[in-house]
Amino acid sequence: MHGRIRTWGPGALVLLPTVLLLGYFVYGLIAWSFNTSLTDRHTARKGPAHYVGFENYVNLFGEDRFLNSLKNLGVLTVAFIVGTLIFGLLWALLLEKGVTGEGVFRSIFLFPMAISMIASGVVWGWLLNPSQGDDARGLNRLFAILHLNFLENPWWTAGSRWTTMAAIALPAVWQMSGYIMALFLAGFRGIPPELREAARVDGASEFKLYRYVLFPQLSPIALSALIILGHISLKLFDLIYAITGPNQFRTEVPSIYMWNTLLRSDQAKAAAIAIVLLACVAVLVIPYLSWTARQEAKQ
Amino acid sequence: MRGLSKTLAVLSAAGLLAVSACGNSDDGGGGGDSAASKDVTVFTWWADGGEKAGLDGMVSVFNTDCKDFKFVNSAVAGGAGSNAKQVLANDLQAGKPPSTFQAHAGAELKDYINAGQVDDVSQLYKDYGLDKAFPQNLIDNLTVDGKIYSIPANIHRANVVWANPAVLKKASIDGAKAPASVDAWIADMDKLKAAGVKAPLAISKGFAQEMLVEAVLLADLGADKFSGLWDGKTDWAGADVTAALEKYKKLLTYTNADREAIDWPDALQYVNKGQAGYTLMGDWVAAQQLADKVPDSAYTYWPAPGTSGTFQFLADSFTLPTNGADPDGAKCWLKTVGSAEGQKAFNTKKGSIPARSDAQPADYPKYQQGAMADWKSNKIVPSCAHGAACTLGQNNDILSALSQFSGSPDVAKLQTALGNAMKTS
Missing domain, CATH: 3.40.190.10 (Periplasmic binding protein-like II)
Incomplete structure (x- = not known):
């Protein structure tokens, strides 16, 4: 008995602070939020709240504003993931082919990641100015100077949900593409050169080399990238807040709606939005985690 | 091996201590110190520009009128209180209100009133003679169910x-x-x-x-x-x-x-x-x-x-939070806020007009002189955008x-x- 404690005791002690902190500040507070979301705590008033079951959730899904924010989020996530994967892969491919000054380009592509979302959001807010024609400013002005007037557009201030949220995704794509590039570049570098040589000796064309030899080996990285981007997109708040302000119906996503709801002290509703958001992230992350666990178990 | 596990045990214990120490210091701070001295913590979103200058003017009057108390600035920057309101909501929720806080006068106070976070100050209106100094029209706009919960420092016109x-x-x-x-x-x-x-x-x-x-x-x-x-x-x-x-x-x-x-x-x-x-x-x-x-x-x-002949108003006002640390100090601040000198010191710098109808127009710039005349003669209606009506x-x-x-x-x-x-x- 004493011996057994000797084996797992120190490890448990080292883990204990982490377990306690995570248990309280993450899982404990998730439970707390979920509990709040089942009550009628709709004001800052103290005192006991009553349990109302899933009423807050039912109300949320019957509400135009919330459904609008969910649809916005869906479109944003698709636009953001597709855009970032395309640009990340493209840059990685260009660098992987070997260019002079690779380090410089790598830094340039990675730098946007170092900027906080709120700062880049403020600047992109100016760049995405919707004025056109003679008054054009920001990117529209740039298009006018380059004689690309047909590209001028109202960005997120008019048009369909797709164009609106794609305009919002643009800064996020700009910011995260470098990171995805780094992921893919590391993936390419991790493939043993022997494989390429073997493929070339077998007479594979450059296209076939990538299609059948290199890309299949990148699929675990692509999956990780997908998960990382997906959860970033679901939690996106600061960038949208900085570009459009707090009460913009056109670009509102659940995280911003949650903030608005909390500002008016409707704690139960805000907690319900938070739990829905958490569920969205869980849908994405849990299958990934179980898949990774199975892969590791196989090895 | 034994030595290592001992070290680890000590380390993790130290980690736990550090964590609990954090918790303790958090509990001990805030309320405690301000009760000990005569600090009056004034929560505003006036952090720079003309607003800050106005606040400074008000503070100088407060320092002469309320010598027993010390002004503690607790301003959170951000237009129209966008950040400040969030911070304030947290403090109030945690049961640690400042001595007094800024809020738009009128309906916006309802959130605080309903939550039982601010006290009725009708008595202070009588004590300080504010019920006569402010236009009746304004007092009607500030009254909720027969009670008044704040003292306006200034008036702005929206229309x-x-x-x-x-x-x-x-x-x-x-x-x-x-x-x-x-x-x-x-x-x-x-x-x-x-x-x-x-x-x-x-x-x-x-x-x-x-x-x-x-x-x-x-x-x-x-x-x-x-x-x-x-x-x-x-x-x-x-x-x-x-x-x-x-x-x-x-x-x-x-x-x-x-x-x-x-x-x-x-x-x-x-x-x-x-x-x-x-x-x-x-x-x-x-x-x-x-x-x-x-x-x-x-x-x-x-x-x-x-809309001529109608003055659509909005006002910044100060409250008396329920269970505040030092109500006497807060009341002295409120007295300064409502006083003729306090309103003059504040408004000439902020670019608004005083809520009192006995102010001297000659002390103010050109625009404000006209606005003060309208404030006396016009019909007063509230603004929703700035919290007077919503x-x-x-x-x-x-x-x-x-x-x-x-x-x-x-x-x-x-x-x-x-x-x-x-x-x-």
Whole structure:
């Protein structure tokens, strides 16, 4: 008995602070939020709240504003993931082919990641100015100077949900593409050169080399990238807040709606939005985690 | 091995201690110290510019009037209290209120009143003679169920249009004279468009659009029916509201395309630079123009068309939080806030007018002198955009509906949304 404690005791002690902190500040507070979301705590008033079951959730899904924010989020996530994967892969491919000054380009592509979302959001807010024609400013002005007037557009201030949220995704794509590039570049570098040589000796064309030899080996990285981007997109708040302000119906996503709801002290509703958001992230992350666990178990 | 596990045990124990120490210090701070000394923690969102100067002026009066107490500035920066309100909500929720905090006077206080976070200060009105110093009209607007929960430090006017006479001249319009009605205003804008001014009315995002809707509603419905919109006496579904919202929709067609992307100082610059003829904004514009050294001759101002004789007010006020650390100190601050000297020291610097009707106009700049005369003679109605008529929640819903309207104008939808917003709390 004493011996057994000797084996797992120190490890448990080292883990204990982490377990306690995570248990309280993450899982404990998730439970707390979920509990709040089942009550009628709709004001800052103290005192006991009553349990109302899933009423807050039912109300949320019957509400135009919330459904609008969910649809916005869906479109944003698709636009953001597709855009970032395309640009990340493209840059990685260009660098992987070997260019002079690779380090410089790598830094340039990675730098946007170092900027906080709120700062880049403020600047992109100016760049995405919707004025056109003679008054054009920001990117529209740039298009006018380059004689690309047909590209001028109202960005997120008019048009369909797709164009609106794609305009919002643009800064996020700009910011995260470098990171995805780094992921893919590391993936390419991790493939043993022997494989390429073997493929070339077998007479594979450059296209076939990538299609059948290199890309299949990148699929675990692509999956990780997908998960990382997906959860970033679901939690996106600061960038949208900085570009459009707090009460913009056109670009509102659940995280911003949650903030608005909390500002008016409707704690139960805000907690319900938070739990829905958490569920969205869980849908994405849990299958990934179980898949990774199975892969590791196989090895 | 034994030595290592010992070290680890010590390390993890130290880690736990550090964590619990954090917790302790958190509990011990805040409330404790302020009760010990005579500190008066004043929570505001006046962190810079004319607002900060006004606060400093008020503090200097406080320091002479309330020698027993020490002013502690607890300002959180951010326009119209956007960040401050969140911080304040946390402090109040945690049961650690500041000695006194800034809040828009009127309905916005309802959130705090309903949550039992502020005390009735009607008695202080009697003690300090404020019930006679403030216009009865204002006191009526501040009273909730027979009680008053805050003392206003200043008054701003919301229904003001700022015009560039040089631009209006292009269409032979006299910039000194206000159009008699919203329709006349729209006719003038047609003339401006014909004269080559593409977007005669400069407007910015969010609350600026809310202020324009309010001005149109006020003009069309008149002061009494307009006030009724906010206290439930006027039906939001009425045909007169529909007609007014149609006019608002029309007005939006004369505005700048980037209205969702700019703030009110940008819209003001469009007017100053001659790109636009008008902008509607509260009278803090006067202080901004003074600060930017725009000459008096370069701009004119009048009450929004169809609203002359009505003063749409908003006010910053101070409260007495329930279970505050030092109520005596807070009361002394409130006394300074309501006093003639305190209001003068504050308002001459902030660019607003005093709530008291016994102030000397000669002490104030040109715009404020006119506003003070109107404050005495006009009918007073509240502003929703600035919390006098609406709670934070109602405001939030209205802003959301207006941003939706700005992108895809649908009057029926907007009318329903506005009515629904005022049904919530």
